[in-house]
Amino acid sequence: MEAPEMINAGELVLKRWEPEWAAEAAAAVQESLPELKPFLPWAKDGYGLAESLSFIQMSVDNWAAGTEFNYAIFTTVGDLVGSIGLMTRMGPGTLEIGYWMRTPWAGRGYMTAAVSVLTRVALTLPGVERVAIRYDAANKASAAVAAKAGFVEVDHVERIPEAPGETPVLVTAERRS
Ligand SMILES: CC(C)(COP(=O)(O)OP(=O)(O)OC[C@H]1O[C@@H](n2cnc3c(N)ncnc32)[C@H](O)[C@@H]1OP(=O)(O)O)[C@@H](O)C(=O)NCCC(=O)NCCS
Incomplete structure (x- = not known):
């Protein structure tokens, strides 16, 4: 499976992660830690260049292996505003x-x-029948994004929380078309 390296999404553009963006990515994570820490186990105080370089290198390797397709999200004026990825x-x-x-x-x-456009792209890839988003039951912003992007909740499972804002319940939402 091979995903496109660049995807236009209106006011945004998704670009396959490149190492040269590591410093800006570290700054983006740092300034977003209060929002990221509750639900992302890797988002910790002290996140810096080493962690961001390691994420990007993992993304480069996994892209080559066909197991993960991670994109930096830029505005059309070039601000790095987030990250989004497809995982197998x-x-x-x-x-x-x-x-x-x-x-x-x-x-x-x-x-x-970004989710709406990436989902449309993902559903055109060979062998892909559905796109899923998994979020903690307490993650209302993520649930809102999934619902607005046309995802429907299909599953709730119990698991051990890993990040400080998580509950024991993980929700799966999906889109099949
Ligand atoms: C989830 C996240 C990516 C959303 O990004 P975003 O660009 O703000 O998303 P959007 O603006 O497209 O939509 C956000 C929606 O969440 C809603 N929302 C935000 N915080 C909320 C809260 N605490 N309770 C309920 N809804 C909330 C917003 O109102 C908006 O919905 P609306 O347009 O119907 O009002 C962002 O909050 C984030 O990075 N969170 C931390 C990381 C994370 O949880 N990632 C997902 C892991 S599954």
Whole structure:
């Protein structure tokens, strides 16, 4: 499977992650930590260049392996405002979307737009029958993004929370067309 390296999404453009953006990505995570920490186990105080370079290198390797397709999200004027990716970890036929938004750009409908476009692209890839988003039951912003992007909740499972804002319940929402 091969995903497009660049995707236009109206006011946004999604570009396959490149190492040269590591410093800006670290700054974006740093300034968004209060919003990211509750639900993203990797988002911790002290997140910096080393962590961001390691994420981008993992993204480069996994893209080459065909297991994960991670994109930086830019505005059309070149601000790096978040990250979104497709993951194969839920098994054949399904691509899972994960995302975070840089706080000063949150609440503008950007992630809903990025998820909508990436879902349309994912559903055209060979063998993909559904796109899923998994979020904690307490993650109201993520649930709102999924619902606005046309995803329907299909599953609730119990799991051990990993991030400080998580409950024991993980919700799966999906879109099949
Ligand atoms: C989830 C996230 C990516 C949303 O990004 P965004 O660009 O702000 O998303 P949008 O602007 O497209 O939509 C956000 C929606 O969430 C709603 N929302 C935000 N915070 C909320 C809250 N605490 N309770 C209920 N709804 C909330 C907004 O009102 C908006 O919905 P609306 O347009 O119907 O009003 C961002 O909040 C984030 O990065 N969160 C931390 C990381 C994370 O949880 N990632 C997902 C893991 S599954």
